[in-house]
Amino acid sequence: xxxxxxxxxxxxxxxxxxxxxxxxxxxxxxxxxxxxxxxxxxxxxxxxxxxxxxxxxxxxxxxxxxxxxxxxxxxxxxxxxxxxxxxxxxxxxxxxxxxxxxxxxxxxxxxxxxxxxxxxxxxxxxxxxxxxxxxxxxxxxxxxxxxxxxxxxxxxxxxxxxxxxxxxxxxxxxxxxxxxxxxxxxxxxxxxxxxxxxxxxxxxxxxxxxxxxxxxxxxxxxxxxxxxxxxxxxxxxxxxxxxxxxxxxxxxxxxxxxxxxxxxxxxxxxxxxxxxxxxxxxxxxxxxxxxxxxxxxxxxxxxxxxxxxxxxxxxxxxxxxxxxxxxxxxxxxxxxxxxxxxxxxxxxxxxxxxxxxxxxxxxxxxxxxxxxxxxxxxxxxxxxxxxxxxxxxxxxxxxxxxxxxxxxxxxxxxxxxxxxxxxxxxxxxxxxxxxxxxxxxxxxxxxxxxxxxxxxxxxxxxxxxxxxxxxxxxxxxxxxxxxxxxxxxxxxxxxxxxxxxxxxxxxxxxxxxxxxxxxxxxxxxxxxxxxxxxxxxxxxxxxxxxxxxxxxxxxxxxxxxxxxxxxxxxxxxxxxxxxxxxxxxxxxxxxxxxxxxxxxxxxxxxxxxxxxxxxxxxxxxxxxxxxxxxxxxxxxxxxxxxxxxxxxxxxxxxxxxxxxxxxxxxxxxxxxxxxxxxxxxxxxxxxxxxxxxxxxxxxxxxxxxxxxxxxxxxxxxxxxxxxxxxxxxxxxxxxxxxxxxxxxxxxxxxxxxxxxxxxxxxxxxxxxxxxxxxxxxxxxxxxxxxxxxxxxxxxxxxxxxxxxxxxxxxxxxxxxxxxxxxxxxxxxxxxxxxxxxxxxxxxxxxxxxxxxxxxxxxxxxxxxxxxxx
Numbered sequence: 001x002x003x004x005x006x007x008x009x010x011x012x013x014x015x016x017x018x019x020x021x022x023x024x025x026x027x028x029x030x031x032x033x034x035x036x037x038x039x040x041x042x043x044x045x046x047x048x049x050x051x052x053x054x055x056x057x058x059x060x061x062x063x064x065x066x067x068x069x070x071x072x073x074x075x076x077x078x079x080x081x082x083x084x085x086x087x088x089x090x091x092x093x094x095x096x097x098x099x100x101x102x103x104x105x106x107x108x109x110x111x112x113x114x115x116x117x118x119x120x121x122x123x124x125x126x127x128x129x130x131x132x133x134x135x136x137x138x139x140x141x142x143x144x145x146x147x148x149x150x151x152x153x154x155x156x157x158x159x160x161x162x163x164x165x166x167x168x169x170x171x172x173x174x175x176x177x178x179x180x181x182x183x184x185x186x187x188x189x190x191x192x193x194x195x196x197x198x199x200x201x202x203x204x205x206x207x208x209x210x211x212x213x214x215x216x217x218x219x220x221x222x223x224x225x226x227x228x229x230x231x232x233x234x235x236x237x238x239x240x241x242x243x244x245x246x247x248x249x250x251x252x253x254x255x256x257x258x259x260x261x262x263x264x265x266x267x268x269x270x271x272x273x274x275x276x277x278x279x280x281x282x283x284x285x286x287x288x289x290x291x292x293x294x295x296x297x298x299x300x301x302x303x304x305x306x307x308x309x310x311x312x313x314x315x316x317x318x319x320x321x322x323x324x325x326x327x328x329x330x331x332x333x334x335x336x337x338x339x340x341x342x343x344x345x346x347x348x349x350x351x352x353x354x355x356x357x358x359x360x361x362x363x364x365x366x367x368x369x370x371x372x373x374x375x376x377x378x379x380x381x382x383x384x385x386x387x388x389x390x391x392x393x394x395x396x397x398x399x400x401x402x403x404x405x406x407x408x409x410x411x412x413x414x415x416x417x418x419x420x421x422x423x424x425x426x427x428x429x430x431x432x433x434x435x436x437x438x439x440x441x442x443x444x445x446x447x448x449x450x451x452x453x454x455x456x457x458x459x460x461x462x463x464x465x466x467x468x469x470x471x472x473x474x475x476x477x478x479x480x481x482x483x484x485x486x487x488x489x490x491x492x493x494x495x496x497x498x499x500x501x502x503x504x505x506x507x508x509x510x511x512x513x514x515x516x517x518x519x520x521x522x523x524x525x526x527x528x529x530x531x532x533x534x535x536x537x538x539x540x541x542x543x544x545x546x547x548x549x550x551x552x553x554x555x556x557x558x559x560x561x562x563x564x565x566x567x568x569x570x571x572x573x574x575x576x577x578x579x580x581x582x583x584x585x586x587x588x589x590x591x592x593x594x595x596x597x598x599x600x601x602x603x604x605x606x607x608x609x610x611x612x613x614x615x616x617x618x619x620x621x622x623x624x625x626x627x628x629x630x631x632x633x634x635x636x637x638x639x640x641x642x643x644x645x646x647x648x649x650x651x652x653x654x655x656x657x658x659x660x661x662x663x664x665x666x667x668x669x670x671x672x673x674x675x676x677x678x679x680x681x682x683x684x685x686x687x688x689x690x691x692x693x694x695x696x697x698x699x700x701x702x703x704x705x706x707x708x709x710x711x712x713x714x715x716x717x718x719x720x721x722x723x724x725x726x727x728x729x730x731x732x733x734x735x736x737x738x739x740x741x742x743x744x745x746x747x748x749x750x751x752x753x754x755x756x757x758x759x760x761x762x763x764x765x766x767x768x769x770x771x772x773x774x775x776x777x778x779x780x781x782x783x784x785x786x787x788x789x790x791x792x793x794x795x796x797x798x799x800x801x802x803x804x805x806x807x808x809x810x811x812x813x814x815x816x817x818x819x820x821x822x823x824x825x826x827x828x829x830x831x832x833x834x835x836x837x838x839x840x841x842x843x844x845x846x847x848x849x850x851x852x853x854x855x856x857x858x859x860x861x862x863x864x865x866x867x868x869x
Contacts, residue, residue, distance in 0.1 A: 007046045009037045013057045020066050029060065088417040098385050099421075105760045106425035109378030110463065111432040112753050115440055116371035117459065118433075119746075120364050122446040125273045127343040130210040132308055135171075137315075137339040139163070139305040142354040143586070143600045144334045149354035150600065153345070154301035154584055157288070159337070160202065162329070163305070167321070169313045174202035175303035177287060179278050181576060182693055186548050186722060187280065188251040189238055193721045195546070196234055196279040198252075200287035206267070208308050209276075215246040216265030222283045227264035228252065230280045235266045242266040252282065255552045255693065257290050272447040275346050298330045299587030300658070307339060315339065334586060334598035362820075363743050367750070373512050374754050375463075379470050380505040381760045382418065411477065418472020422464050430460075443745050445738070506798075507805045509758040510842055514809030515816060516751035517838040522817040522830070523744045529828045538615045541704065542729035543697045543711070547573055549719035556689060559607065561714055567700045567707030572610030573692030588684070589656040590645050599644050602683035605692060611636065611668065611685065613698050621651040621666035624687045631687050636666040641682035657686075696729070755842075759849040762798065766853045769794065777857060794854045795847055802846040806839040813838060 017033070018026060033056055040049035092099040130136055139159065143150045157175065164173035177200045184195035206218035206229070213221070214232055221229045228250055230238070235245035248263050261282065270276055284303075288296065295302060309318070319338040326333045340348070340356070349359035433450055441448055450456075551558045555573065562571045588601045611623045619639065624631045635655065642650050650664045670680045699707045712724040770777070777790055813835055821827040 105381040107428035110429035113371040126346040135309045136342040142336045151351035155305040172308040176201035198280040200284045211267045214242045214266045221265035225285045228261035229265040234279045415472045419468030422468035510805035511809040518813035545726040569698040570613040571697040572613040573607035575605040605688045617669045634665040636685040639670045
């Protein structure tokens, strides 16, 4: 049993008292504290005595008792900092190669992280600038089809008014048309005609969305059906200035629809962080006039709907309420509306079975992780290189410790050295970002600027401090722990744990390298697959341009003239481009249809010869033909539609479309008329030889330039005042995957940077190993070993580390790439050789990195090395 004499005051609190108490009071007060502790321990027990001792120490912690931090002590801290700073600069100059490698690694890593931060910031800011952002929502529709839920942003033309009138949580509801439906439309003044991108929208559009006006009043600009609102740049192109444009008259045309409009407003050009793309807006009432009466019903989706929610609205409760909104109006409807934040439409585009399942936000998460990994790799390099050079600084540490330097002061010195290195690297990184930002903007498609605002300054300070402490903590602990006697004798012993920490860091680096190389290979293969995939028609040498001006007045004659041009294989018209797909409808019914299961059909309105121009294969029946005058009440369906309908002999069968009886005359093989992210859906072609917005022309390969010149001449004979603007369909097709192409490029660049920085880390470990085994290498050379055997010996050790990294990295690579590919309905199959190649490349890079340095060492004169020893 312990006696009371063995019970001592808590050591931590006693040391704390000695640290803060003034010297003139410390001895007397400490005696009193200890005496009171002993009395309490004997009377109440050790536990209570320790608790009361702690309370007494804390009560004494007051200004009158605390040591003054001034005078010589302050000068000593300054002197120590100044001394350490000089030593750090001299160390950088003395060990130039280590300094340069550290600088390259850290500055490149920091620049990469800064680029990713700027890109993430730009991505996250998309559509966030609207004044009512927190209340601004878009209405989406979940379509239940054959046990599966598809989510679309196209809504019924009747929905907006009904929502505003019947749902009190919705303050304002408007509808607008997407700009891709119409492409560029002609706008004319008295002396010029130009084409611009426009849309139709309800009068409250500019109250809901924050596009500032230069001229006019946003609240009233679209209330008159005869008004047009144009952008600043469009006003300048048409009239010289926004002020001159206001109140002027503009003639607008869409197919056979033409009218004159008064400029009721001029808005500032759209900012770069918006997903909208338009140069003018017309009143949505005008669009209603263009649509046939039968097109406006609860089964047709011909607009996008946006709502402004009342403040304090519970969005989840609202969505639960909206679930049956359309079904309550029409029993046969299979759609369920819900709202999502408008600013989510850029980052959260993917829905699976009616539930949000990602989108661009996945790339943001991915590159945020990549930036952290790159910084970690750069810090690992610093650690490896610092410890690799420990033996060269061992005597410096031994001398300092021998003359009284404490371990914590040495640790502070090396931490200060690491922080200074990081600050220099941050400055270099900022220079790299400024230098390369224009090229980075070309890759990302953003207009990013490096503005030194408070958030960025805080981030730079935080990165400098965090990276410096992270990179310098281990070298500081390791170097300051060296024993002075051993270091002065030249004996630098490295523990088993320290060795494996370094090796583990290198393995971690190369695991990331394997993952990045695999990802680059898979992303590149998938993008190439998309570009070359047989999508059911031949998209090469297909030219797309608008049916506008006087062409629309005599469209059939123009098509015949176009087909007679040498080099033109065929030509036809379509309401929507192939790339953007067509409209969607559920008002399609057939005999034997299950009334409880509704199916959404895609539809394209086309002219004669369009299917032949597109090159879609007719599987059964025939195409639309001028030999049959009644083909306007006929339909051509794809294979998917026939499969859904369950027909074995569909030709001649009747269906009901928008209240009218139609006859199936043909079946085409399935083809993609939208993104490859989506599965092929049921669809039909409907003939309309007048009202199609676009002309598709297939031209012969090999003489495209002359053929295009002839097409332009024909176009000019109809529209001498118009500019002939066209695009190739394969180029438009590629634009759908612009985000993937950009991500592919970013992955390549950051992957290469990560691999280079990883190699610097391996260089550091190689330097350390060679330095530790220099005497052994020299003896081997004296005994007859050649340079190649020494290179092989050292490579063997590092090959094992890299092979371990490959074994760890390959399963991770497989999982990450498979998850990414799941975002595509049509994708490549993951092949074993993708990952074998990634591993082989990683191993080859490691061998080259090690061999370059070991070859240099193997060529050294052994006598010189042994003399140094």
